[in-house]
Amino acid sequence: MITANNIEKRFFVKIRFTNDSKNSCLAPTVYYRTNMSFQLFIKWKWYFEYRKALLIVKYPRAFVEMTSGSFDYE
Numbered sequence: 001m002i003t004a005n006n007i008e009k010r011f012f013v014k015i016r017f018t019n020d021s022k023n024s025c026l027a028p029t030v031y032y033r034t035n036m037s038f039q040l041f042i043k044w045k046w047y048f049e050y051r052k053a054l055l056i057v058k059y060p061r062a063f064v065e066m067t068s069g070s071f072d073y074e
Contacts, residue, residue, distance in 0.1 A: 010034070010073040011041040013048045016065045017055050024063040030055070035073070 012034040018027035031051055036044075052066045 006074060008073045009038060009070045011036045011038060011070050012068065013041075014067045015048070015052055015055070016067070017059075017062060019059055019062045021061055021063045024065070027063055027065065041068075 013032070013036075014029055015031040016027040017030045018024065020026075031048075033048075048066060048068070052064055055062065055064045
């Protein structure tokens with residue numbers, strides 16, 4: 001998606017995980033992908049959800065969080 005002034009929207013995904021559900025603010029990032037176009041993000045969104053689900057199934061009481069968003073790229 002190209003907008004005015006040659007600025008393009010790029011997307012990122014971050015999955016955080018910790019086995020300790022009490023200290024969620026200290027959860028390290030286990031998967032991070034950035035600088036994706038909108039088409040690539042939509043195409044691989046199932047995979048990011050799958051990676052999150054694998055952690056939830058393997059560690060049901062753990063803290064698992066998936067964050068995604070966009071930023072401006074020139």
